[in-house]
Amino acid sequence: MQRLDARRSGLLARREALLGGLRAGVRAGSPVGSPVGVPLAEGAPAPTPASASADAAPGTARDTLLILGGVLLTLAALTFMLLSWRGIGLGGRTLVLLTLTGAALAVPVTLLRRGLNATGEVVAALGLVLLLLDAFGLHRTAFPEADGLGYAAACAAAIAALWAWYDRLLPDPGLRLVLPTAVVVAQLALPLAALALDGGPEDVAWALLATAWADVALAVARRRPSARTRATAWVSALVTGGLALLLADALPLDGTAAGPQAPSVSGALLLAGVAPPLLWAAHRRPGERALLAAGAGLALLGAAGGLGRWEVPAYLLPSVGLLAVAWWLERRGLGGQGRASMGAGLGLAAAFAQGSALLWALPVVAEAAWGPLEWARAAWDGVPDGPARDALGPELAWSGGAATPLVLGVLAAVAAAAQRLGESAVLRLWAARVALPLAAATGATALLAAGVGHAPTLAALVAAAVGLLLARHTVAGATGLALAVTATGWALAEQASTLAVLGALAAAFVVARGRAVNATHRRVAEAAAVLWCAGLARAVPAALDVPAEWAAFAVLGVAVAAVAAGAGTTRARSAAIEGAGYAVAGWALVLASGGAATASLALGVCGTMATAVALRPERRFPAGVAATALLSAALWVRLAASEVAVPEAYTLHLAVAALVLGAVRRRGDASVSSWHGYGPGLVALFLPSLMAVFSAPDGARALLLSAGALAVTIVGAHHRLGALLALGGATVALVAAHEWGPYITTALGLLPRWTPPACAGLLLLCLGATYERRVNEARRIRAAWRRMG
Secondary structure, eight states, X not given: OHHHHHHHHHHHHHHHHHHHHHHHOOOTTOOTTOOTTOOOOTXXXXXXXXXXXXXXXXXXXXXXXXXXXXXXXHHHHHXXXXXXXXXXXXXXXXXXXHHHHHHHHHXXXXXXXXXXXXXXXXXXXXXXXXXXXXXXXXXXXXXXXXOHHHHHHHHHHHHHHHHHHHHHHSOTTOOSSHHHHHHHHHTTHHHHHHHHTTOOHHHHHHHHHHHHHHHHHHHTOSSOOOHHHHHHXXXXXXXXXXXXXXXXXXXXXXXXXXXXXXXXXXXXXXXXHHHHHHHXXXXXXXXXXXXXXXXXXXXXXXXXXXXXXXXXHHHHHHHHHHHHHHHHHHHHTXXXXXXXXXXXXXXXXXXXXXXXXXXXXXXXXXXXXXXXXXXXXXXXXXXXXXXXXXXXBTTBOOOOOTHHHHHHHHHHHHHHXXXXXXXXXXXXXXXXXXXXXXXXXXXXXXXXHTTOBHHXXXXXXXXXXXXXHHSSOHHHHHHHHHHHXXXXXXXXXXXXXXXXXXXXXXXXXXXXXXXXXSHHHHHXXXXXXXXXXXXXXXXHHHHTTOOHHHHHHHHHHHHHHHHHHHTSSTTTOOHHHHHHHHHHHHHHHHHHTTSHHHHHHHHHHHHHHHHHHTXXXXXXXXXXXXXXXXXXXXXXXXXXXXXXXOTHHHHHHHHHHHHHHHHHHHHHOTTSOHHHHHHHHHHHHHHHHHHHHHHSOOHHHHHHHHHHHHHHXXXXXXXXXXXXXXXXXXXXXXXXXXXXXXXXXXXXXXXXXXXXXXXXXXXXXXXXXXXXXXXXXXHHHHHHHHXXX
């Protein structure tokens, strides 16, 4: 029992040691399998110290050595081929090459059986190089008369087939790079054969396309190749197919260089030839179905573009049919469901074509929408005879054509169909947002493309804008606003059209405000109504030959009315109307700046308006500041026009106002200091006069400034206000220094030369004595503190 108990204790101790080793890990230098804390058995050799950590991983070192060895062997074979070939007879040459090639192809079999796969890869690559050298040697000796391109094509096909067969002969697990290398070599066979048969770009393109088909077939074969082989096949298909498509774009109808606008049947057929293998691959590969279907759809659309002289409608119109096919596949459940379906891929291709068409049309649409605003620089100069497209602006003609309304109309129809037939709520929402603007742009550009005159075009735009503004729909309202801006620009060309269009659109915005469907719609209508009313107020005086600086007061009247309406009672307040009123007021100030009298009067009106707004408690501070600034500016303009040069005339009223506001603020809040309450006002009161005193001698100004500053100082001392005491006293001191400075300087000049040094010495002695007394007092206090301790 004692022995069993001792054995049990030993096992428990070993268990704890093993668990501790698992938790802490194996120490550096411990032998593999020996946990931390477990002693080695008797007689076991002590573990060797751990070696220094390696700088490179074993795989990296191995690959580097093998690659260098393969490169050196390849260089040796090339050297033998180029330099030592002529010293050996035909039989010897054949024997040497066959022996080396056979050895290079046989060695990987043995290496694979021994697990040396990486070495086998390098030796097999050397064998492939020897095969290529064999082919070159046979051409130079046995077939010297053979055509170089034809022989190269045959060798590429033969070596690719032999290399694929060699991959099947290798034992498991085989070599990873043999079959991908065969795929790469096979890419050269058909293009070289087409060149050997004196084929042109079209024949080479078809050969490249056939090669791409074969690559796709290999990538989606039922007997699935390895991942590397499949990736190589896909990359090869992309390269050869891309080269075929590049050649297809350069193939005109009759084979001549007819330019980029020529229809290309051959190119279209080549592009269409890309689609079948991609569709077949999409059917075989569900995981990549949408991407492959999108590629096929783009190829079909590109083929249609080749037949249509590479114009935008040639891509857009077939995309509608492609979109219909995608919708039908989704409804029938064919080709999968969801984002990974074939219908989704075809729809993506169609959407790409339609989005590209929209981007192509946007610059021309923007030109048609914003170009008429150029008439603001030449208002009422009259429109020249002819179509409206030739007079988009004073010196601007529309650059679009018939293709623009066609593209926009097709896109509008597609958006309308998507709004009704789309299965996604997000798709229907976006389609509903773009369908109406596209339709409006279609109509506007169609008028320009058809060569309609200025008056009918303007009438159509105004009618469409009014109709859309009165519709109870936000998208319609936004579209109507855009048309209203364009119509206003067109209307500026003539006086009668300006008055009529501005009045009609202003009334339409007023009515639209009452028909708004939400707050945003209402705010936009309110602001637009104010702006168009202001435009009408500017146009009417101009029609009556009223100067611009006086016509500004008609515009200012609209601004005052808008601010009064927007900042009125709580129930009727509107930030949009008020903000538009401020914008109109700024425009009125610009118009009134042509004369000093009108500018001063306009600034006074705006200041009075801001004072009225300041009656609202929440606007008191910003509106009060604005009112002060505007009224001060009005006074300054009037004083400047009257050639008043006294600075106090420009600043005294501001200083008094600031002091009054500071007093009111301190009365309401006792915590406000005198610096915050009276500081700005005192600075505005004293600083301009003080600068004038120092810049130009004026006894009366200095006397008045000193008296005022002294009074402020006395008031500050009486009420213990630091700002008044400091600023008033400083002003008195500065004025006194300025006034008495020359006399003091003269008096100092009469003193002996030793007086200044003597005074300075006395001052320094006093300072030194004071410092020493303070130090002695500190020492006595420290000594007394120590005695107490």
